[in-house]
Amino acid sequence: MSNLLVVGSMAIDSVKTPFGERDEAVGGSATYFSIAASFFAKIRLLAVVGRDFPEDTLNFLRARGVDLAGLERSDGQTFRWKGEYGYDLNTAHTLETRLNVFQSFRPQVPPAYKESEYLFLANIDPGLQASVLDQVKSPRFTACDTMNFWISGKREELLETLRRVDAVVINEAEARELAGESNIVRAARKVLAMGPETVVIKRGEYGALLFQNEHIFSAPGLPLEHIYDPTGAGDSFAGGFMGYLASTGDMTQAGFRRAVIYGSVMASFNVESFSYDRMRTLTAAEVHARYGEFSDLAHFERL
Ligand code: AMP
Numbered sequence: 001m002s003n004l005l006v007v008g009s010m011a012i013d014s015v016k017t018p019f020g021e022r023d024e025a026v027g028g029s030a031t032y033f034s035i036a037a038s039f040f041a042k043i044r045l046l047a048v049v050g051r052d053f054p055e056d057t058l059n060f061l062r063a064r065g066v067d068l069a070g071l072e073r074s075d076g077q078t079f080r081w082k083g084e085y086g087y088d089l090n091t092a093h094t095l096e097t098r099l100n101v102f103q104s105f106r107p108q109v110p111p112a113y114k115e116s117e118y119l120f121l122a123n124i125d126p127g128l129q130a131s132v133l134d135q136v137k138s139p140r141f142t143a144c145d146t147m148n149f150w151i152s153g154k155r156e157e158l159l160e161t162l163r164r165v166d167a168v169v170i171n172e173a174e175a176r177e178l179a180g181e182s183n184i185v186r187a188a189r190k191v192l193a194m195g196p197e198t199v200v201i202k203r204g205e206y207g208a209l210l211f212q213n214e215h216i217f218s219a220p221g222l223p224l225e226h227i228y229d230p231t232g233a234g235d236s237f238a239g240g241f242m243g244y245l246a247s248t249g250d251m252t253q254a255g256f257r258r259a260v261i262y263g264s265v266m267a268s269f270n271v272e273s274f275s276y277d278r279m280r281t282l283t284a285a286e287v288h289a290r291y292g293e294f295s296d297l298a299h300f301e302r303l
Contacts, residue, residue: 002246005070005113005139006033007046007132008122008235009102010053014082015274017089019228025275026057027081029122029145032232035279036239036266037120038064039287041246044113046070046132048105050078060280069110074101089230089271090204091173097149109135118246121165122235123147126158133164141245143167143198145238151177159194167198169238169263175201184209185216200241200260202234202267210260215253219260220298222268222290229274233267236279240266265290 008030014023030047037043043066051073061068082096107128114137121129121144129144136142142165150158151174158178162168168191172184178194179187184201188211191199199211207221241263248255265287272278 001042002118002249003044003113003116004037004041004118004120004242004246005044005046005109005116005132005136006030006037006120006122006242007107007128008033008120008124008145009079009081010047010049010071011079011081012052013080013231013275015229015231016084017229018085018087020274022229022274026054027231027275028079029124029235031057031061032235032270032276033120033122033239033242034061034066035064035276036236036270037243037246038066038239039266039282039284040240040243040262041118043067043243044070044116046107046109046113048072048074048079048101048107050074050076050101053078057276070107070113072105072108074104076101083231085230089227090171090206092231094149107132107135117141118242119143120238120242121145121161122238123150126150126154126161129161130157130164133161140249141166141251143169143196143238143242145169145234146174146178147171148174148177162191163195165196167200168196169200169202169234169241171202171204171234175199185211198256200263202237204230204233208237208260208264210256212253212256217253217257217260219257219264220294222264222294222297224268224271227271230271231274232270232276236270237263237267240264261291261294262287264294 011028013027179190244262
């Protein structure tokens, strides 16, 4: 089984959506990513938490086969994020970001992780993303995510990371902001020109777009009746996408298309509950069945 290393945030989130709210629940880009990706590949997690991070989540990750040798427990409080969504669930409004233990975090890739074949730089300070890139020897495939907080706050560092990765997985608003371009196709072209050969743009409930050279693939969004909390959808998407690529090693166009659908599958489950609640009971059989639903949903004959 291929190894997939992820660096990102592990967080305690307080989230409000039109359908409810949850205070101090586990979140974080690396948390959501690892859980989703663990359905496909062996995950190695590089992150930092404070003493207050719940042991229950660490046990759940271990039970899913996630390797926590790269997890640092620091004195101090875990990273905290407070956000709110209106009826447009595609846009998170950040109310508060407290870096806490991230302020002094310097990711150290354990020797056993340096040979990782697949690497995902989840949403985190782009300077930290670059330092992990420096430490991994010759990964077969690397990708990163980011968000508005870093696009506006650490643009130069982010551009440096983008020059060095094979793929970027970002949401629509972030792609526009990063490119300074409102048309999504032109924005994707501009992001491709920044370095990565693959650009995946997540469009929330409307699906996702994959751009590679002149090739474009459009994945549908699954019409869901119950959406409670979109937090972590992007990271779950990335987990399904990267996990599938790592599990098959298939870098053909068809392989990337399937990876985008597996990303969409994992995101669609995650939004069905707050935090990662839905993922606690999710089975591999349900994951593959939903892949079939996506296939049925988008299928039509060529005339
Ligand atoms: P998403 O998948 O885009 O909904 O990501 C949601 C997760 O991103 C939340 O669980 C937050 O804890 C985490 N997050 C929010 N802001 C930041 C940040 N500035 N750096 C790293 N992670 C963040």
